[in-house]
Each structure stands twice: as C-alpha cells, then as structure tokens.
Amino acid sequence: MVDSPCFYGTLQAIEAQGLKALEIPTDPHTGISLEALELALDQWQVKACLLTPTFNNPLGYSMPDERKRELLVLLKRYDIPLIEDDIYGDLSYETPRPRTIKSFDSEGRVILCSSFSKSLAPGLRVGWVAPGRYQQDVMHMKYVSSMSTSTLPQLLSPNLSPPEGMTGTCEKCAATTDEAGILCWSGLSATSRREHG
Numbered sequence: 001m002v003d004s005p006c007f008y009g010t011l012q013a014i015e016a017q018g019l020k021a022l023e024i025p026t027d028p029h030t031g032i033s034l035e036a037l038e039l040a041l042d043q044w045q046v047k048a049c050l051l052t053p054t055f056n057n058p059l060g061y062s063m064p065d066e067r068k069r070e071l072l073v074l075l076k077r078y079d080i081p082l083i084e085d086d087i088y089g090d091l092s093y094e095t096p097r098p099r100t101i102k103s104f105d106s107e108g109r110v111i112l113c114s115s116f117s118k119s120l121a122p123g124l125r126v127g128w129v130a131p132g133r134y135q136q137d138v139m140h141m142k143y144v145s146s147m148s149t150s151t152l153p154q155l156l157s158p159n160l161s162p163p164e165g166m167t168g169t170c171e172k173c174a175a176t177t178d179e180a181g182i183l184c185w186s187g188l189s190a191t192s193r194r195e196h197g
C-alpha cells in the first residue's frame with residue numbers, strides 16, 4: 001500500500017518484485033488519507049505499507065505528528081508493517097527535525113530506511129535500515145540481493161558509530177545501536193555531532 005502520487009521508484013521496486021501496489025488518496029498538506037486507508041484495509045489483504053511521511057516526494061508534505069501517531073495505531077489494528085522511507089528527513093531547516101513514525105513505535109512494527117543520497121552524494125550508494133522486528137528478514141534480503149554493500153563507499157561515508165559509552169536508542173527515530181549499527185545522525189545532540197567531527 002502506497003500513497004498516491006508516490007515516488008516513481010517505489011512503484012518500480014514493487015513491480016520488480018512481482019507485487020501489486022494499492023494506491024491511497026493523499027492530501028498535499030497532511031499526507032495519506034487515514035479514512036481511505038481504513039476502508040482499503042477493510043477490503044484488501046494488504047501486506048505492507050510503504051510511505052515517505054516526512055518531506056514527501058513528489059507532494060512535499062510532512063504528516064503532522066498526530067497523523068503519524070494515528071497511522072501507526074491503524075496499522076497496529078490490522079497488524080501491517082510500515083516501511084518508512086525517511087530519505088529527506090535529515091534535510092530539515094529546523095531543529096529538531098520532524099519526528100519519524102518509527103519514534104512512536106514501541107513494538108518494532110516500523111522498518112525505517114534512509115541513505116546519504118540526498119544529504120551527501122547519490123553516488124555513494126550507502127543507506128541504512130532500522131528494521132525492528134523484521135531484522136532477520138531484512139538481513140536475508142540484503143544477503144540474497146547484493147550480499148553486502150562494498151566497503152570503500154562505507155568508509156567514505158561519515159562515521160556515525162557512537163563513541164564508546166554512547167549507545168542506546170536514538171531520541172528522534174528510535175533506532176537502537178544494535179538495530180541500525182549506528183545511532184541515527186539526527187538523534188545526536190549538537191555537541192555529540194561536533195565530537196563526531
């Protein structure tokens with residue numbers, strides 16, 4: 001299930017997997033229509049929901065926090081995982097940046113994905129995922145699709161590993177160091193970022 005319109009690459013990825021996309025009407029200010037989503041969930045066997053709820057491409061909206069929360073409650077009711085594409089989230093002009101839906105998730109339902117494509121360079125091809133309860137499945141998919149990301153671009157990317165003693169859960173996106181292998185950049189305080197260099 002995707003918002004409509006959505007990033008064309010999302011539709012291409014769904015098609016390449018032999019899956020079907022169910023498009024849900026979307027408001028250009030508040031994001032996906034929760035009312036339409038509920039109707040669709042009643043009618044169809046939806047397997048997953050894939051959204052870019054913050055600085056959406058192409059519409060530009062960021063879902064208000066309350067809508068983000070409500071969306072998660074709805075997905076919980078129907079036991080649907082959410083793939084949260086947060087690729088533009090760190091480009092916020094404001095601090096703190098808008099919250100991820102993942103930051104409201106206490107049961108590992110949200111698979112948070114991002115990358116350096118929009119903040120550093122698309123050619124690095126380095127991204128990350130905080131997969132929650134789906135970690136084993138995600139690791140398997142990575143293994144069978146590309147084995148691993150090559151080491152050189154990873155080394156060229158900013159080192160986001162938390163300094164010793166600084167482990168735990170990111171305040172903003174709720175990724176844990178175990179889950180993401182890193183602490184989300186936006187979850188670090190300004191001081192910690194400086195310390196990171």
Ligand SMILES: Cc1ncc(COP(=O)(O)O)c(C=O)c1O
Nearest residue numbers: 007009052057085087115117122
């Ligand atoms: C919403 C969204 N998700 C994912 C991507 C893909 O990014 P990448 O360059 O990391 O493949 C894009 C690229 O434009 C995008 O707009």
